[in-house]
Amino acid sequence: MVAPQGSLGTWDWKSIVGNMFPLLIVLSVIVLWAGITLEGAEEMLEQYAILAVMVPTMVDMGGNLGAILSSRLSTRFHLGTTELDPTDRVLWANVGAILALAATIFTALAIGAYALGIVIGSPLPLSTLLVISLVSGMSVAAIAIVFSFAATYGSYRMGIDPDDTTIPIVTNVVDVFGMVIFIGVSAFVLGF
Template sequence: MNFREGFWSIYREALPVLFVALLGGLFSGLVLEELLASVERFPGLLVMVPVFLATRGNVYGALGGRIASGLHQGLISPAFEWNERLINAVIASFVNGIFISIFIGVISWIALQLLRWPSAALSELVAIMLLAGTITSVVLIFGLLAILFTGYRLGYDPDNLVGPIVTTLGDVFGMLFLLVAVLVVEAVFV
């Protein structure tokens, strides 16, 4: 494959995924509008949003890179079947996603206390992050694997899919489940 063919192949594969990512970003913004109503009830909530979304990309981008490499090397088949490499990567990502979510709640609360800014209770911020992080982790793992496996079977290079998929799924489901977590914690703590 020459340079021009390689360029157009990457462009053809990435453009539809980037378009879906654009729509996902718009949806996430709409969910953020809904989340703004909860800021009065949970001061400090907005401090956690960018960190939460960024860590979804970091943790699950690494998982996507491992899966893409495994697919290229033939170490992972593009199917939901028992594979020790796949299982280990998924479990490690899930555990990282949960622990980093708890850490976000704690470190955000500490930063707000040090700055003497208004803050919700530590238990509320951690509960929101833990619930949103857990649900988002499950959806991101299965969504990422399903899209990568399907794309690979259809002839797409998984390396072209990982970034936009992780970003879109992380933003869309991160914001959606953050809103769900806020509503659940509000119902439990009120």
């Protein structure tokens, strides 16, 4: 059975490309901002090499958290089990799970970075790494949650399949904010 044109179940490549191409152009420009931010922090990252090691994980994990929540929300929309009601306990459980996962991941990142810093001779105190990692990580998780809800609900309301749009939107936006927040928090904590 073929889904009617315009429904969320349409697998028409022209529709997908038509929706995604302009979005990908805009997102590419946004991601350029992250690269410029990273280049501006070159001196700090050279002085504290362990922070440069943390950057890819910090950015990647933020996007992954957003992708997880976006996928869960998209699935609930497709199944017709959500309307984004603020009293929906399952929605709040998903948000809580993302925050708990973020706290776990970013704590582990700080501990791993501390251990690696000792090995490579670029140590920072564990307390400093925990502050940088948890403040940055939890901020990125909060942004991932907001953009996951916005992208999923916005796509759904516009009649675009959220499965086609949410992951690129959320991962790119969270990557940029993750980079900016991580560099900003690191610079603040280290006095740069």
